[in-house]
Amino acid sequence: MKKTETGLLFFVICSIISYCIFLQFISPAFYESDSYYHVFVTRLIKDYGFHYQFPWAQFSTLKDFYADKDFLFHFISVPFLYLNSDIVTAGKYAVIFYDIVFILVYVFILRKYLSNYLAGYFLLLPFLSVTFTTYILDLRSFTLANILTILGIYFLIEKKPVRVFIICLLYALSHTSFITIVAFALICEAIRYIFHKEVFFKNIYIPVMGILFGCLIHPNFPNNFLYTHLCFLVEGYIKKGINLGFGEELFSFSTARVFIENFALFFSLNVIFWMAVYSRVKINFATAVWAACANFYIIFAFQSDRHWYPANILFFIFFAAYLKDWLAHKEKKAVSLKINIFIILYLLIAAAFLPAGLKNLKATIEYHTRVGAHYKKVGLWMKGHIPPAETVYHNNWNESAYFICFNPANNYIVVLDPMYMFYRYPGRYLFYRDLSLGKNAEPYKALKNVFKVKYGYTRKNNSFYLRLHNAPDEFKILYEDDLGVVFKLEP
Numbered sequence: 001m002k003k004t005e006t007g008l009l010f011f012v013i014c015s016i017i018s019y020c021i022f023l024q025f026i027s028p029a030f031y032e033s034d035s036y037y038h039v040f041v042t043r044l045i046k047d048y049g050f051h052y053q054f055p056w057a058q059f060s061t062l063k064d065f066y067a068d069k070d071f072l073f074h075f076i077s078v079p080f081l082y083l084n085s086d087i088v089t090a091g092k093y094a095v096i097f098y099d100i101v102f103i104l105v106y107v108f109i110l111r112k113y114l115s116n117y118l119a120g121y122f123l124l125l126p127f128l129s130v131t132f133t134t135y136i137l138d139l140r141s142f143t144l145a146n147i148l149t150i151l152g153i154y155f156l157i158e159k160k161p162v163r164v165f166i167i168c169l170l171y172a173l174s175h176t177s178f179i180t181i182v183a184f185a186l187i188c189e190a191i192r193y194i195f196h197k198e199v200f201f202k203n204i205y206i207p208v209m210g211i212l213f214g215c216l217i218h219p220n221f222p223n224n225f226l227y228t229h230l231c232f233l234v235e236g237y238i239k240k241g242i243n244l245g246f247g248e249e250l251f252s253f254s255t256a257r258v259f260i261e262n263f264a265l266f267f268s269l270n271v272i273f274w275m276a277v278y279s280r281v282k283i284n285f286a287t288a289v290w291a292a293c294a295n296f297y298i299i300f301a302f303q304s305d306r307h308w309y310p311a312n313i314l315f316f317i318f319f320a321a322y323l324k325d326w327l328a329h330k331e332k333k334a335v336s337l338k339i340n341i342f343i344i345l346y347l348l349i350a351a352a353f354l355p356a357g358l359k360n361l362k363a364t365i366e367y368h369t370r371v372g373a374h375y376k377k378v379g380l381w382m383k384g385h386i387p388p389a390e391t392v393y394h395n396n397w398n399e400s401a402y403f404i405c406f407n408p409a410n411n412y413i414v415v416l417d418p419m420y421m422f423y424r425y426p427g428r429y430l431f432y433r434d435l436s437l438g439k440n441a442e443p444y445k446a447l448k449n450v451f452k453v454k455y456g457y458t459r460k461n462n463s464f465y466l467r468l469h470n471a472p473d474e475f476k477i478l479y480e481d482d483l484g485v486v487f488k489l490e491p
Contacts, residue, residue: 005116012120013103016127020099023137024092027365029372033398035139036405037415039091041068042077050219056404058391058411059428059451060420061230067220069227072173073141087405088372091139098143099136105147109154109317113286113324121343122320126312128264128350130357134364135309145175146310150317152181152207153293156188157286161202165210172214176231180296181207187292195285234419238304244418245397245433249306258301261360262308263353264346268319271342281326290318374483375399378457379406381479382486386410386455392486393447393456395436395464397421403457413451438463444474448489459484 030036044052045068054066068074077094084090103123110119126132135142152167164185171178185207189199218224237243238250252258259266275281283291294314301307327335379402382392391411394400400412413432414421422429431450434440443464447453458465460483468475468487479486 002116005120009107009116009120009123012123013107016103016123017096017100019127020136021096023133023361023365024095027369027372028088029369029376030088030091030139031134031365031368032138032140033401034416035091035095035401036088037401038070038074038077038139038141039081039087039094040401040405040408041070042074042091042094043081043087045074046078046081056408056411057400057415057420058413059425059432060414061226061424062415062420064424065223065226067218067223067227069176069224070141070174071218071220071224072170073144073175076144077139095137095139095143098147102136102143102147105151106313106317109150110320112154113317113320118320118323118339121346122316125264125268125316125319125346128354128357129308129312130261130361131305131308132262132312133361135306141175142306142309145171145177146313148174149180149184149310150313153184153188153289153314156185156203156207157289159200159203161206164203165206165213168207168210169214169217172211173218176228178211178214179228182211183296184293187296188289191288191292192285195288230417230419230423233423234417237419244422244429245436246418247398250304252301252303253305257360258305258308260353260356262312263349263357265312265315267346267349268316272319272322275322275326279326281322281329283322283325287318287321287325290314290321294318371483372402374481375402376406377481378479378484378486379403382455382457383407383409385478386486390455391451391453393451393453395458395462399457399459410455435464436462438467443467444471444489454489455486456489457484457486 030039050071054062057063077091077097080094080097081087081090083093106126107119107123110122114122148167148171152164152171155163155167164181168178168181171181185203189201189203193199215221215224215228234246234250238246253261294311294317297307297311297314301311382403383406386392386409388409389411391413392403394403394412397414397416397418400415403410403412404415414429418429418433421432428450431440431446435443435446440446447456455478458468465485468477468485474490475487476490477485477487
């Protein structure tokens with residue numbers, strides 16, 4: 001029986017990995033713009049080591065106070081650039097590596113609470129979320145942050161201070177959300193006191209020490225502290241309703257879309273509710289900690305869609321721990337039928353909701369495939385036709401990630417986040433924002449006198465394109481396809 005369960009779990013692991021590989025390589029493009037920035041910075045580390053300048057974002061904090069906020073993520077990704085001459089394909093290999101590590105870590109945690117048979121089914125649950133699947137396909141440090149988060153919480157629960165220290169050190173070198181481990185440590189010890197009337201104080205000061213040490217040994221210290229500060233500023237601006245043109249993921253999608261793309265979580269929440277009503281399960285300490293940490297992200301997820309990524313994984317670990325508590329007072333034979341019934345219910349629910357979610361996923365892949373091919377063609381054209389070191393204007397801050405990747409010979413305006421420009425050049429950012437929205441009455445003068453550029457790019461669906469198209473004496477189109485144009489200021 002145990003061999004059969006182990007075989008089932010192994011089959012599910014291989015199937016999920018194959019699913020990730022299939023989705024990753026059905027397109028030659030990344031499915032999100034930041035991935036192009038990340039693979040480019042990975043190449044910088046490969047070519048120049050840990051210390052280099054970043055002139056590609058001319059009107060950004062990155063130019064004068066550069067710090068690789070995802071340093072460890074990029075460093076780990078370096079070996080994959082040796083596997084393929086195409087930088088995007090090499091980056092996709094790195095994505096698969098992080099996906100496999102995540103899957104193995106997730107299974108490691110699941111097996112602490114469930115049999116191999118149930119762990120196999122629980123491994124499937126987060127992948128029923130289109131939001132989760134979309135993020136795990138990106139070359140971004142979110143997946144590494146998820147790995148460190150779930151390991152960190154587990155080691156906090158198990159009172160493993162040395163391992164907690166290492167996790168926090170690595171987290172501080174990997175992602176700006178490292179402060180969440182401190183929050184989870186406080187949550188863990190508060191719950192420990194409620195359950196056991198004790199506090200493991202090492203769990204409170206060790207994470208802080210690990211984070212501080214990680215920040216201090218960062219190759220871009222002390223600039224790395226600035227980007228943590230900017231991360232908090234972004235969250236503060238959003239809460240105040242100030243929108244600088246941030247990415248959609250920082251805001252919540254419609255309730256219907258959230259429900260459809262995360263239906264497995266909401267259905268599981270309903271199952272837990274009725275289990276609690278009819279069985280009155282007495283949960284243990286670990287279950288309570290996982291529940292609190294999951295709720296931490298679920299609350300924020302209703303404000304920012306990107307938080308559904310960690311929310312899903314933490315919730316299903318909580319569900320696994322809760323199911324262990326429920327099974328502890330049941331005879332295996334008495335509940336096996338109920339468990340199989342619930343598995344069938346999940347399959348039926350998946351059959352009802354998954355097609356709509358997969359339709360959104362398919363649309364995302366098709367969109368980024370088309371857009372990625374376009375930006376690659378434009379970037380390569382600019383590389384061959386625009387003089388090196390010229391700054392190229394672009395309407396949207398996320399476009400430069402593509403251009404930096406495919407045409408590092410030229411410089412651009414801002415990359416990764418509009419806050420990096422607004423913080424350093426607030427006045428110029430307002431000009432930039434007005435130009436993008438078509439609100440500037442004299443775009444030629446703004447580009448020439450404020451940004452001092454000779455060349456630029458715009459998508460045809462941008463209102464700026466209409467002004468450019470209607471002013472042939474001021475703007476000369478050098479390159480054009482169905483999505484956008486490269487232009488030069490005349491004279």
